[in-house]
Amino acid sequence: MLLEALRQAVQAILRNMLRSFLTVLGIVIGVAAVIAMLTVGQGSTTQVKSDVAKLGNNLLIVRPGQGGGPGVSAGTAPSLSERDAAAIEAEVPAVSTAAPLSAGSMAVVFGNQNHTTNVTGTDNRYLAATGWTMAKGRDFYDSDILSGAAVCILGETVRQALFGAGDPIGADIRFRQVSCRVVGLLAPKGASSFGTDQDDLVLMPLRAFQRRIAGNQEVATIFASVRDGQTTDKAKAAIEALMRERRHIGPGENDDFNVFDLKQIATMLTGISTVLTGLLSAVAGVSLLVGGIGIMNIMLVSVTERTREIGIRLAIGATEAQVLVQFLVEAVVLSLAGGVIGILTGLALGFTGSRILHVPFSPDPWVMLLAFGFSAAVGVIFGFFPARRAARLDPIEALRHQ
Amino acid sequence: MTDAAPPIAPPLIALTGIGRVYGTGEAEVQALRDITLSIRAGEFVAIMGPSGSGKSTAMNILGCLDTPTRGSYRFSGVEVGGLSRDQRALLRRHCLGFVFQGYNLLPRMSALENVELPLIYRGIARGERRELAREALTRVGLEGRTHHDPSELSGGQQQRVAIARAIVGRPDVILADEPTGNLDTARSREIMDLMTSLNREAGITILMVTHEPDMAEYAGRVVHFLDGRIARDGSGGADAA
Ligand SMILES: Nc1ncnc2c1ncn2[C@@H]1O[C@H](COP(=O)(O)OP(=O)(O)OP(=O)(O)O)[C@@H](O)[C@H]1O
Ligand SMILES: [Mg+2]
Numbered sequence: 001m002l003l004e005a006l007r008q009a010v011q012a013i014l015r016n017m018l019r020s021f022l023t024v025l026g027i028v029i030g031v032a033a034v035i036a037m038l039t040v041g042q043g044s045t046t047q048v049k050s051d052v053a054k055l056g057n058n059l060l061i062v063r064p065g066q067g068g069g070p071g072v073s074a075g076t077a078p079s080l081s082e083r084d085a086a087a088i089e090a091e092v093p094a095v096s097t098a099a100p101l102s103a104g105s106m107a108v109v110f111g112n113q114n115h116t117t118n119v120t121g122t123d124n125r126y127l128a129a130t131g132w133t134m135a136k137g138r139d140f141y142d143s144d145i146l147s148g149a150a151v152c153i154l155g156e157t158v159r160q161a162l163f164g165a166g167d168p169i170g171a172d173i174r175f176r177q178v179s180c181r182v183v184g185l186l187a188p189k190g191a192s193s194f195g196t197d198q199d200d201l202v203l204m205p206l207r208a209f210q211r212r213i214a215g216n217q218e219v220a221t222i223f224a225s226v227r228d229g230q231t232t233d234k235a236k237a238a239i240e241a242l243m244r245e246r247r248h249i250g251p252g253e254n255d256d257f258n259v260f261d262l263k264q265i266a267t268m269l270t271g272i273s274t275v276l277t278g279l280l281s282a283v284a285g286v287s288l289l290v291g292g293i294g295i296m297n298i299m300l301v302s303v304t305e306r307t308r309e310i311g312i313r314l315a316i317g318a319t320e321a322q323v324l325v326q327f328l329v330e331a332v333v334l335s336l337a338g339g340v341i342g343i344l345t346g347l348a349l350g351f352t353g354s355r356i357l358h359v360p361f362s363p364d365p366w367v368m369l370l371a372f373g374f375s376a377a378v379g380v381i382f383g384f385f386p387a388r389r390a391a392r393l394d395p396i397e398a399l400r401h402q
Numbered sequence: 403m404t405d406a407a408p409p410i411a412p413p414l415i416a417l418t419g420i421g422r423v424y425g426t427g428e429a430e431v432q433a434l435r436d437i438t439l440s441i442r443a444g445e446f447v448a449i450m451g452p453s454g455s456g457k458s459t460a461m462n463i464l465g466c467l468d469t470p471t472r473g474s475y476r477f478s479g480v481e482v483g484g485l486s487r488d489q490r491a492l493l494r495r496h497c498l499g500f501v502f503q504g505y506n507l508l509p510r511m512s513a514l515e516n517v518e519l520p521l522i523y524r525g526i527a528r529g530e531r532r533e534l535a536r537e538a539l540t541r542v543g544l545e546g547r548t549h550h551d552p553s554e555l556s557g558g559q560q561q562r563v564a565i566a567r568a569i570v571g572r573p574d575v576i577l578a579d580e581p582t583g584n585l586d587t588a589r590s591r592e593i594m595d596l597m598t599s600l601n602r603e604a605g606i607t608i609l610m611v612t613h614e615p616d617m618a619e620y621a622g623r624v625v626h627f628l629d630g631r632i633a634r635d636g637s638g639g640a641d642a643a
Contacts, residue, residue: 316520317495
């Protein structure tokens with residue numbers, strides 16, 4: 001009987017193809033929106049997490065100035081120095097390495113090619129801490145670091161801009177009147193979840209940067225790697241205590257530097273993406289509700305239009321339950337069809353969105369199952385009232401209906 | 403081959419003191435005042451009478467589509483007044499077949515699908531359903547029209563599809579309210595010949611409302627309604643002929 005009702009429902013829906021499609025459009029849009037949102041949202045959360053992991057799971061960033069995280073200006077606070085980095089490495093047992101670095105944005109030139117990028121002065125500890133590997137050539141020699149030799153390592157983006165498909169190793173590039181020999185090429189990392197191109201950089205020894213470009217002894221940032229098995233909180237407290245002492249900050253005075261745990265960014269970004277996903281899904285949920293009301297509306301119209309048909313069915317011996325099931329099945333088939341089309345559309349949108357935002361495409365089967373179940377529920381809930389109205393029709397009245 | 407069962411057999415249909423009132427107060431209409439009528443299995447009964455005399459009202463009650471305001475209706479000895487809505491649906495499904503003046507076929511469904519419809523509610527499997535529906539259509543002379551839509555059939559053909567739908571479940575009784583009301587004389591005669599053969603060969607009891615004395619002549623008994631009462635009840639043309 002149910003199979004028969006299913007067959008009849010499909011026939012009734014196909015008989016009115018355009019209207020059926022317009023009826024389920026609300027469900028299609030709602031489900032597609034939910035699936036697309038959650039797929040992209042999940043993808044970007046995964047991306048943020050893996051980016052931070054790539055950056056170094058146990059990384060503390062020390063910068064002058066009060067709080068606010070990376071990117072906030074140091075203001076008038078005294079800058080850091082190479083000796084600070086050395087002190088952190090030597091005196092905080094929880095820290096394995098502390099890499100000092102200083103950076104600036106400038107145009108780099110090779111032949112007639114010209115590219116503006118970020119030039120960073122640092123050493124090999126930075127490469128290790130942030131997970132860079134060499135694609136070609138070598139990293140810095142100790143002698144390069146000590147003497148501040150004019151050698152540099154290129155990111156993939158810079159190589160492409162200056163050398164096209166060519167080999168940069170051994171070439172001399174220029175920036176700010178400095179000629180610099182390329183000794184290495186970094187393996188590409190791709191875009192970060194912040195949208196920045198991580199491969200757009202040039203690295204050189206810290207002293208070379210300080211002496212030839214910055215013209216001072218300042219260090220902008222220290223990247224401290226926490227030893228395995230040590231908590232970042234403990235290391236952070238130890239670094240703060242050491243820095244307060246070195247910078248002569250008395251008890252009760254505020255820090256004029258900050259130690260930032262990268263995990264905080266991860267937590268913050270994951271939080272934002274969760275809230276956004278939730279909000280957008282709520283909007284999509286409302287559209288599902290509207291879709292359900294649309295189905296109810298059309299089913300009511302359909303019951304009115306088919307009053308005579310219902311009268312005939314009742315006259316030839318259909319019971320109330322059989323008419324109810326017929327219309328209920330029709331509503332459920334409609335909304336399920338909408339749900340399935342919505343899931344497919346949502347996956348397509350999610351795939352496109354993931355590609356555009358450069359995040360992994362990670363569809364969640366549970367979400368799809370949920371959307372499927374939800375559209376079935378919409379059909380049952382919003383189909384029930386019209387179906388019951390059909391089942392309770394008076395056969396004589398229904399037969400007389402024009 | 404006789405059209406009358408032995409007189410001692412209990413009546414298939416027994417109406418006693420049936421009244422049906424529509425509306426209340428000022429708007430009250432006594433559609434049926436006092437109908438007492440008994441019909442034996444195998445009879446072919448025509449119901450005649452002026453417009454508004456209560457013929458359709460009586461047919462609706464006989465067809466278990468409506469319930470009387472007072473009186474008793476027994477079908478095969480069962481008091482219909484005591485049945486639930488669903489039980490009455492089952493009685494219609496298994497014992498009654500309807501033929502309407504306006505055919506009442508489902509549009510955009512083939513003749514075959516229309517005839518299959520009552521069997522769907524009986525839970526008969528598709529293959530057997532097809533077979534029975536095809537048989538019924540052959541019985542009414544429409545074997546070549548099984549896949550036509552009602553809109554592709556003439557009035558007489560549509561009414562024959564409706565008759566096929568009424569007989570496909572092998573009912574005891576066919577209730578026909580002005581089955582030839584929309585047809586010309588030649589087409590009407592074809593329908594009446596079909597009804598007569600169903601009555602004589604298949605033994606189906608037939609109750610038919612008609613305005614045309616020519617059609618009433620096919621029946622073995624004619625009941626005249628007047629103002630919600632039975633004015634005259636006698637043998638019809640078929641016996642007289
Ligand atoms: N649903 C209804 N509500 C109110 N009055 C009704 C209703 N149905 C029928 N009537 C009234 O009951 C009376 C009998 O109607 P009925 O339809 O049985 O007549 P009829 O003999 O079939 O007439 P006709 O030959 O025109 O079909 C009429 O006066 C009619 O107005
Ligand atoms: Mg009438």
